[in-house]
Amino acid sequence: MxxxxxxxxxxxxxxxxxxxxxxxxxxxxxxxxxxxxxxxxxxxxxxxxxxxxxxxxxxxxxxxxxxxxxxxxxxxxxxxxxREGSDPEIVYCDWTEPVNVGLPINSPEGEGWFRMTPDGRMAVFVSNREGTYGNGDIWHSFWDSVSGTWSEPQNCGPNVNTMIEDLGPCLSPDGKKLYYVQFERLGGYGGWDIWVSSWDSLNSEWGELENLGPTINSFDGERSPFVSPDGSDLYFRNSWGIWVSEWNGSAWETPIWLDTTVNVWLTEMDPSVTAHNKTLYFTRYYYDWQICVSRWTGTAWGSPQVLGPQINDPSGALQPYISPDGTRLYFISPRPGGLGSTDVWVSERIVTKKKEQLGEAK
Ligand SMILES: [Ca+2]
Ligand SMILES: [Ca+2]
Ligand SMILES: [Ca+2]
Missing domain, CATH: 1.10.1330.10 (Dockerin domain)
Incomplete structure (x- = not known):
């Protein structure tokens, strides 16, 4: 590098x-x-x-x-x-049947890239619902823990959204910065670039965009930004697959390519990691869209595994968001049973579910 x-x-x-x-x-x-x-x-x-x-x-x-x-x-x-028994092992555990996240996050129009702050109090996502400036806009919503519902999503406003595609959002851990991508925006480095908007608390709006600069952006297509739950790493993808850049306290460092263990087909995208960067979920296009997972082995990312058919059903699954504790997986899919077009779905790790069942059985 x-x-x-x-x-x-x-x-x-x-x-x-x-x-x-x-x-x-x-x-x-x-x-x-x-x-x-x-x-x-x-x-x-x-x-x-x-x-x-x-x-x-x-x-x-x-x-x-x-x-x-x-x-x-x-x-x-x-x-x-x-007693000289067998060595302990680790397996990748399974997921429950996904549930549609429902209104008001989903709509009859297309939804994409649902991402949250690590505390789960705020979400951003793409939607083409009524009220967009056109071709997909970024929307945000807040979790009300009293009622257990999401607030009516709000369009992130004219500093962020445009009549062209506004895609692939994620939030900084404090929810004050919104990262997302636009194509060929004036002041960019060519093709898709990653831009950031900061929350302007004085005017209660998302502020003017800043380009992430030439350390991250290039003439290639930089997309799918994801800031790790501790804020230390920025994952994204370009046409070579997934990259990661470390925050040095004042700027993002030169990105590192995630090597051929993860970037097998160069169609790896939409990275999302658990706390401490231990588990990496991403989308891969290999004959079809599928969500894969790789775990940090201590020195490198392990061989990815394709999630089971309840996640990767025949209609396709993409753009995973994993909760920092690794127990809830949100993703986008056009599968039957939704509100229309693509929707946000959520699945829980079965290992947790079975523990709860065990508790009930006592
Ligand atoms: Ca738009
Ligand atoms: Ca670019
Ligand atoms: Ca929808």
């Missing part, structure tokens, strides 16, 4: 990898202290029977890899530690 090599950069790299190693997901390491030992058994017992915290990385609390965290995992772990 042509990064300047210096002792400082090398030191940063070593520290970076050291910190990633320390938080790598180790099968069976429920308390995430990088050692699988009796401490994990105690942690699991506390979680299951004494209202203790969840396994730090949920799958690590499922060493027998059956997507249910239960007493079977404790037995498995004890067998592994004290």
């Amino acid at each position: 042509g990064r300047t090599c210096s002792v400082f950069a090398l030191l940063c790299a070593i520290l970076y990898f050291a910190s990633e190693q320390a938080t790598a997901q180790i099968p069976g390491d429920a308390n995430a202290d990088s050692v699988v030992d009796v401490g994990d058994v105690v942690y699991q017992i506390n979680y299951l029977y004494r209202s203790g915290p969840e396994p730090v990385f949920y799958e690590c609390g499922d060493p027998n890899a059956d997507c249910v965290v239960d007493v079977g995992d404790i037995v498995y772990l004890v067998n592994y530690l004290f």
Whole structure:
């Protein structure tokens, strides 16, 4: 990537990898202290029977890899530690049948790129509903935790939206910055570029656009921006697949290409990550639109897996948004049962669901 090599950069790299190693997901390491030992058994017992915290990385609390965290995992772990039982494993767990997010987020017109702030209080998305300036606009809505509903979506206004396509929005973690893309806007670097608007609290509107500049944008098509829940990384895609840029405190760094493990067909797009950049969901076009997932192995992104047929149904699924805790997956699909055209759908991780069922059965 042509990064300047210096002792400082090398030191940063070593520290970076050291910190990633320390938080790598180790099968069976429920308390995430990088050692699988009796401490994990105690942690699991506390979680299951004494209202203790969840396994730090949920799958690590499922060493027998059956997507249910239960007493079977404790037995498995004890067998592994004290009776030469099999090694703990990690599997990718499944998702519930998706549910339509409904009104007022969805409409008879097309919806796309539904994304939230990490606290789940604010959402942005694209819609072609009545009130757009044309060809898809960015809309925002707020979650009312009292009524458990989304507020009537509002158009993000004339500083943001235009008569051409306004697509691929995401929010900064504090909800004060709106990133999205436009094609060939004056002042850009050619083709699609990523632009940002800041919330103007004085005038209660989204402010004038700023281009993210030549470190991120180029004559290629930069699209699908996604700011990680901790605000430290900006993911996006161009015609070479998915890239990531780190926030250095004052600017976005030179982007790094996510290598051939993720960028297999160069049709990878719409990245979304969980907290601490541990799990990456994205869309890939390979004969059809499909949503894939890759996990950070401690040093690199692991081989992507295609999500199951309940998510990737024959009508197609794209533009995933994963909640920071990894338990809820929002995506866009034109599947039957919606309000019309494309809609926002949501699915929950089955491993959580089964735990709830287990609780009800007691
Ligand atoms: Ca528009
Ligand atoms: Ca561009
Ligand atoms: Ca719709």
